[in-house]
Every structure is written in structure tokens, then in C-alpha cells.
Amino acid sequence: MSxxxxxxxxxxxxxxxxxxxxxEWLNVELTAAEWPTLAGALCKDSHLALDxxxxxxxxxxxxxxxxxxxxxxxxxxxxVVVKVKLDRDKPEVVSVSKxxxxxxxxxxxxxEMFGVNFLHHPDLRLLxxxxxWEGKNPLRKDFEDPINMIRL
Amino acid sequence: MYRETEILQQTSPGIIGxxxxxxxxxxxxxxxxxxxxxxxxxxxxxxxxxxEPHLGYIHRSIEKMCESLNYRQFIYVTSxxxxxxxxxxxxxxxxxxxxxxxxEVPPRAxxxxxxxxxxxxxxxxxxxxxxxxxxxxxxxxxxxxxRERESINEIMEETCGARLTMNYIAPGGVVQDLHPDxxxxxxxxxxxxxxxxxxxxxxxxGNIIFQNRMKGIGMLSAKDAISYGVTGPAARGSNVSxxxxxxxxxxxxxxxxxxxxxxxxxxxxxxYMVRIREMQQSIRIIEQLIDNIPEGDFQxxxxxxxxxxxxxxxxxxxxxxxxxxxxxVSEGGTTPYxxxxxxxxxxxxxxxxxxxxxxxxxxxxxxxxxLDLVIPDIDR
Amino acid sequence: MTAKQNTTSDFPGxxxxxxxxxxxxxxxxxxxxxxxxNSLWPLTFATSCCGIEYMAVAGAKxxxxxxGFEVARATPRQADVIIIAGTIVNxxxxxxxxxxxxxxxxxxxxxxxxxxISGGPxxxxxxSVVKGxxxxxxxxxxxxxxxxxxxxxxxxxxxxxxxxxxxxxxxxIRTGKE
Numbered sequence: 001m002s003x004x005x006x007x008x009x010x011x012x013x014x015x016x017x018x019x020x021x022x023x024e025w026l027n028v029e030l031t032a033a034e035w036p037t038l039a040g041a042l043c044k045d046s047h048l049a050l051d052x053x054x055x056x057x058x059x060x061x062x063x064x065x066x067x068x069x070x071x072x073x074x075x076x077x078x079x080v081v082v083k084v085k086l087d088r089d090k091p092e093v094v095s096v097s098k099x100x101x102x103x104x105x106x107x108x109x110x111x112e113m114f115g116v117n118f119l120h121h122p123d124l125r126l127l128x129x130x131x132x133w134e135g136k137n138p139l140r141k142d143f144e145d146p147i148n149m150i151r152l
Numbered sequence: 153m154y155r156e157t158e159i160l161q162q163t164s165p166g167i168i169g170x171x172x173x174x175x176x177x178x179x180x181x182x183x184x185x186x187x188x189x190x191x192x193x194x195x196x197x198x199x200x201x202x203x204e205p206h207l208g209y210i211h212r213s214i215e216k217m218c219e220s221l222n223y224r225q226f227i228y229v230t231s232x233x234x235x236x237x238x239x240x241x242x243x244x245x246x247x248x249x250x251x252x253x254x255x256e257v258p259p260r261a262x263x264x265x266x267x268x269x270x271x272x273x274x275x276x277x278x279x280x281x282x283x284x285x286x287x288x289x290x291x292x293x294x295x296x297x298x299r300e301r302e303s304i305n306e307i308m309e310e311t312c313g314a315r316l317t318m319n320y321i322a323p324g325g326v327v328q329d330l331h332p333d334x335x336x337x338x339x340x341x342x343x344x345x346x347x348x349x350x351x352x353x354x355x356x357x358g359n360i361i362f363q364n365r366m367k368g369i370g371m372l373s374a375k376d377a378i379s380y381g382v383t384g385p386a387a388r389g390s391n392v393s394x395x396x397x398x399x400x401x402x403x404x405x406x407x408x409x410x411x412x413x414x415x416x417x418x419x420x421x422x423x424y425m426v427r428i429r430e431m432q433q434s435i436r437i438i439e440q441l442i443d444n445i446p447e448g449d450f451q452x453x454x455x456x457x458x459x460x461x462x463x464x465x466x467x468x469x470x471x472x473x474x475x476x477x478x479x480x481v482s483e484g485g486t487t488p489y490x491x492x493x494x495x496x497x498x499x500x501x502x503x504x505x506x507x508x509x510x511x512x513x514x515x516x517x518x519x520x521x522x523l524d525l526v527i528p529d530i531d532r
Numbered sequence: 533m534t535a536k537q538n539t540t541s542d543f544p545g546x547x548x549x550x551x552x553x554x555x556x557x558x559x560x561x562x563x564x565x566x567x568x569x570n571s572l573w574p575l576t577f578a579t580s581c582c583g584i585e586y587m588a589v590a591g592a593k594x595x596x597x598x599x600g601f602e603v604a605r606a607t608p609r610q611a612d613v614i615i616i617a618g619t620i621v622n623x624x625x626x627x628x629x630x631x632x633x634x635x636x637x638x639x640x641x642x643x644x645x646x647x648x649i650s651g652g653p654x655x656x657x658x659x660s661v662v663k664g665x666x667x668x669x670x671x672x673x674x675x676x677x678x679x680x681x682x683x684x685x686x687x688x689x690x691x692x693x694x695x696x697x698x699x700x701x702x703x704x705i706r707t708g709k710e
Binding site for chain 3: 161163180181183187188208209210211212213214216217219220229230232235236254283294296298301302305315316317402527
């Protein structure tokens with residue numbers, strides 16, 4: 001499907017979505033409240049069939065956080081990127097692990113690295129960092145660790 | 153207190169749960185875990201009830217480190233991530249930077265990169281084969297696998313200078329031109345390989361004990377494979393077409409003739425056969441290219457200090473384990489603002505719990521072997 | 533340290549030929565050191581990339597079993613030498629210490645690769661890497677390289693054997709002082 005058709009279909013599912021055409025794939029920009037409705041629809045819709053999520057990450061812009069979800073369809077081979085803007089002081093978003101099971105591990109990693117709370121996640125706890133690192137979110141831009149991090 | 157200490161205290165025989173279940177630890181130091189993977193397995197007798205991976209024993213904070221390295225430096229750290237396909241990792245990062253700077257890579261460099269990629273893929277599958285046979289108790293295939301791998305390592309050493317973490321790629325092409333003896337050496341390797349490939353079938357694949365240990369074990373349906381994000385040979389063993397070289401060809405893969413190997417068995421034996429056949433397809437690609445390396449530059453002209461424009465760039469390549477994604481968010485400076493490596497092992501590991509439930513603990517090793525996990529790739 | 537021309541197969545001591553046979557005069561320490569150095573069993577401990585070069589040394593081309601390192605034991609209770617191949621991170625450090633404590637005396641340590649010597653390429657700007665395995669356990673031989681060539685690791689193993697024969701490992705110095 002081309003970008004225009006994708007835009008059309010996504011606007012049918014969620015009229016308030018905004019788009020950004022400039023990159024390689026179609027970027028959809030949402031707020032955290034709009035994401036649950038679109039998430040369920042994207043994986044179940046037979047025209048879009050976005051069944052494979054290949055990247056789930058978060059970016060720390062110093063004023064807010066952005067969750068980035070990259071999805072593609074194994075049947076139609078089109079890809080969509082969804083960006084969800086989160087508040088920096090209390091970042092919360094609904095977990096998508098029911099639609100895409102790969103999100104279980106990816107969201108745990110974002111939880112420990114950035115401190116984003118995923119609602120309705122089956123098992124949200126530290127994955128890669130050792131015990132005792134709850135609350136310290138290393139990939140945030142204001143993370144300081146004078147003991148371990150030796151600056152060049 | 154560290155979690156493994158708590159779990160160790162639970163394994164004393166007096167504390168078997170009311171359902172007769174007990175918990176054991178596999179790893180982090182264990183010969184079969186291919187790195188430092190800690191699995192906490194809940195067993196009832198010999199049947200597995202739940203497998204929980206504990207990661208982080210080789211977490212080297214590569215993503216944070218790359219935020220302070222510039223675009224020529226960060227590539228060399230990534231070859232330590234999935235060190236068995238080190239060349240392909242470097243290739244992915246170079247492709248991402250070239251996408252941002254819109255550099256056109258000369259054809260000679262493209263062919264050299266693909267030749268090295270395919271040689272690395274063969275070497276990685278060789279080591280996988282040897283290590284997996286060793287996990288199942290057969291020590292001899294390990295030495296056969298390393299014999300082939302040493303031939304490839306010698307070629308790499310002559311051309312790139314290093315055997316394992318060969319940092320041979322720079323954005324724009326390759327760092328230096330091919331060694332003059334390269335074609336001769338690769339042709340010798342191909343001759344040797346073709347003479348010896350039948351040994352693999354005789355030693356391992358046709359072995360009745362091996363087949364009984366692998367057939368019907370670790371069933372992974374296609375729908376689950378897609379939902380869990382499994383890529384690479386593990387997904388192709390369940391008939392999911394996921395080869396990035398065919399779906400989104402990069403460099404000159406669209407001009408080469410090779411098959412995407414798919415198997416419908418969905419079990420461990422199918423994943424095993426996918427990798428054996430992929431080695432043969434890689435040899436086919438090498439044969440097509442080795443006599444047709446175009447003349448020309450081996451590197452495009454680039455500035456000494458690279459600055460990507462503001463924006464986001466994503467590249468997908470096919471490593472020996474699956475799909476590697478490199479996602480660079482740039483703010484216009486000399487260092488990336490955020491880098492994310494979508495590693496294939498991370499998603500492949502998440503399916504281990506799903507496929508291991510209900511099978512015996514002796515089969516867990518066969519399943520982990522066919523998923524081909526390299527733990528530094530998962531922890532980054 | 534290697535002033536003497538002793539190769540690894542020379543039995544330490546002086547042979548006196550007497551009618552009816554011969555006798556060998558030697559120090560007990562020398563004989564014990566000779567026996568220990570020629571049969572060191574390594575522990576299979578590989579965390580990252582250096583582990584692959586370690587496996588290559590175990591392979592048929594660079595064979596370390598000709599030096600006595602034949603059997604690589606998986607359990608620390610049966611191993612003599614631990615070759616730290618790979619980066620040690622903060623989460624792995626207690627595990628390494630526990631493995632070292634479980635090994636029986638006399639035990640030796642080889643730090644293989646830049647990461648085990650000093651943190652290696654992961655020295656700057658990382659929050660989770662231990663900058664050198666000798667912050668955790670005492671090391672006898674350091675092998676440089678990233679990863680070191682298999683010949684370099686073989687040289688390290690031979691150096692360890694010579695160090696044991698000369699009585700200069702940390703173990704021997706420590707027990708000598710007591």
C-alpha cells in the first residue's frame with residue numbers, strides 16, 4: 001500500500017492522527033491517550049495487517065519523551081512508524097504486548113532504561129540492569145554516575 | 153541481595169512447593185548457554201513448567217557509549233555486539249550513516265562488502281553447527297567446524313587484518329583494498345569446502361540419535377513466530393519468509409541469484425536444516441561474485457569528520473542470526489543523539505519460554521542451540 | 533625469569549648414574565611445580581568475543597591440549613586455571629568471585645583480552661563495566677589483544693607454566709610467606 005492509502009486508512013480508524021511524510025516510511029504522531037484505540041486496530045485490521053513489530057524504543061528529548069514503534073506487514077510489506085509523545089515527569093502508556101508479543105521484552109527494557117510505566121503489562125520489572133537500579137534510568141539525558149562513568 | 157542468591161536459597165530440597173515444583177538455575181557460567189545467560193527453570197519432575205531468562209550479565213551499555221562517539225568511531229564497538237557476524241554488524245551501521253549522508257558507494261566496495269558478509273555468514277553457521285553438536289554431546293563435529301572456520305579466518309586475516317572483530321568497513325566503502333591473493337584464497341576455500349560438506353551430513357544430520365533429539369522438539373508456529381518478532385533461520389524454519397536480503401534488498405543483493413531457504417517443519421530439525429542449506433546458498437553467492445569483482449575505487453570520497461543532518465535513519469540487514477536494525481536519531485552534530493540496535497537475539501530469546509513449556513529439560517539444550525543465541529547481542 | 537633453558541618436558545633434578553640403576557636428586561618443590569604446571573585444567577568461562585578465540589585455541593589448529601590443558605572442566609571444583617575471556621560487568625562480578633572462591637587451591641588466573649585487563653574498548657562512558665578483572669580477583673598473566681591471537685594465548689599459557697615452575701605466581705608467593 002502506498003503512503004496515501006495508509007494515511008487514508010489510518011485516518012478512518014483514528015481521525016485525530018497527524019502524519020509526517022518526509023522519511024522513508026509513514027510516521028504517525030499521537031498522544032498517549034489516542035494510542036490504545038489505534039494499537040488494537042492496526043494489528044487486527046485486514047487491510048493494514050501490521051502483524052510484525054520490528055522495533056520498539058524511546059527517545060529522550062529533554063522536554064518530553066517519545067515512544068517510537070516500527071511495524072510492518074508480512075503480507076503486504078508496507079511499514080508504518082508510530083510516535084507517541086509522553087510527559088517527562090510521569091511517562092505512562094498502555095502496553096501493546098497483547099497485540100504484539102515481542103513487546104513484552106522490549107517494553108521491559110524501555111521501562112528500565114527510561115522509566116516509562118507500561119499499564120497492563122504482564123510482568124514489568126528489570127530485565128538487563130542488576131537489582132537496585134530501579135529508578136535510575138541510564139539512557140535518559142540527565143543520568144549522572146560519577147563513580148562508574150569515566151568521561152573522556 | 154542479588155536475585156540469584158534468593159533463587160539459590162529456594163532450591164534446597166526442603167522447600168519443594170505443594171505442586172511438586174522446584175526451581176533450578178542454568179548458568180550464568182555454563183557450557184551450553186553460549187555466553188552468559190541465566191535461565192531460571194521451574195520444573196515438575198523433568199518437565200519444564202516455565203523458563204525465565206535473566207539477562208544483563210554482559211550488558212556493556214553500548215547504546216549510551218555510542219552517544220559520545222562520533223560517526224566513524226561507533227562502528228567499531230558494534231562489531232563486539234554480535235561478534236560472530238561482526239562484519240555484517242559493521243555493514244549495517246555504515247549503511248545507516250551512508251543513508252543519512254546520501255553517499256553513493258562505488259560498485260567495487262559493494263561487491264567486496266557482500267563477499268565478506270557471506271564469508272562471515274558461513275563462518276558463523278559453521279561455529280553454530282560445531283557448538284550445537286557439542287551441546288548435544290558430540291565432540292567431533294566441533295573440530296570439523298573449526299577447521300573450516302580457520303580457513304575463513306585466514307582469508308579475513310590476510311585482507312582485513314583481524315580474525316574476529318575485523319573493522320574493515322567505513323562509511324563510504326571499505327578501509328583498504330583487497331589483498332592481491334584474495335581471489336585465489338577464496339577459490340581454494342570453496343574447493344576445500346565442497347570436498348568436505350558431505351561430512352556434515354554423515355556425521356550429524358543423518359545420525360538417528362540426532363534426528364530423534366531434534367524432530368518434534370520446540371514447535372514454533374508461524375503466527376507465533378511473527379507475533380514474537382522472531383527473525384532469521386529460526387523463523388524460516390516455520391515457513392515465515394523473513395530474509396531482508398529478499399524483502400528489502402540492500403547493496404546489490406537484488407541482482408544476485410540465491411534462494412531464500414524455507415522449511416515447513418516448525419521444529420528444531422527444520423531450523424537446523426535451514427542453516428545447513430543457507431551455508432550452501434552463501435557459497436552460491438560467493439561463487440557468483442568472486443570472478444566478477446569490478447575495478448574502481450574501494451571507498452567513496454567522504455569528509456574526515458562526518459555530520460549527519462537532523463532526522464532519523466533506520467537500516468535493516470540480515471545477519472546470521474536474523475534481522476538487525478540500526479536506528480540513528482541525529483540532531484545535526486558529530487555524535488548521534490540516540491542509537492538503538494534492534495538485535496535479532498533479543499526477540500528470538502523471548503520465544504524460548506513459549507516453545508519450551510511442556511518439554512523435558514534435556515530438550516531445552518537442543519532448542520537453545522537451534523535458536524542460535526549470542527548473548528552479547530541480546531544485552532548490548 | 534626465563535634465564536634457564538628448561539623446556540616444558542625437562543624433569544627438574546640431577547640424575548646420578550649408579551651401578552644397579554640411577555637416582556634423581558631434586559627439590560620436592562620443583563617436582564611439585566613441574567607436575568602442576570604440565571597439567572592445568574581450565575574452567576570454561578567465556579563471556580564475550582574472546583571466548584571464540586579461546587574456542588579456536590581449543591580447536592585442532594592451535595591445540596592447547598598438547599600443553600596439558602586437555603580437559604576443560606565446566607565446574608570450578610575440578611578446574612585449576614580460570615581464563616577470563618571477555619568483559620566483566622557489574623552484574624557478573626559477584627558470579628566471577630563466587631566461581632573463583634569455589635576453585636580449589638592451587639588456582640591461577642589468566643586475564644585474556646583488553647576487556648579483562650582494563651575494561652578495554654568499554655572504558656569510557658559506560659556505567660556497567662568493571663574496568664579490569666583484577667578489581668575482583670588476583671590475576672597472574674595478562675594477555676593483550678582485542679581479541680588476542682590464538683598464538684598470544686598459547687604464549688600466555690606457556691608463560692603461566694614457566695611462572696609456576698619458577699615459583700612466582702601469586703598463589704605460591706602467598707603460601708610461601710605463611
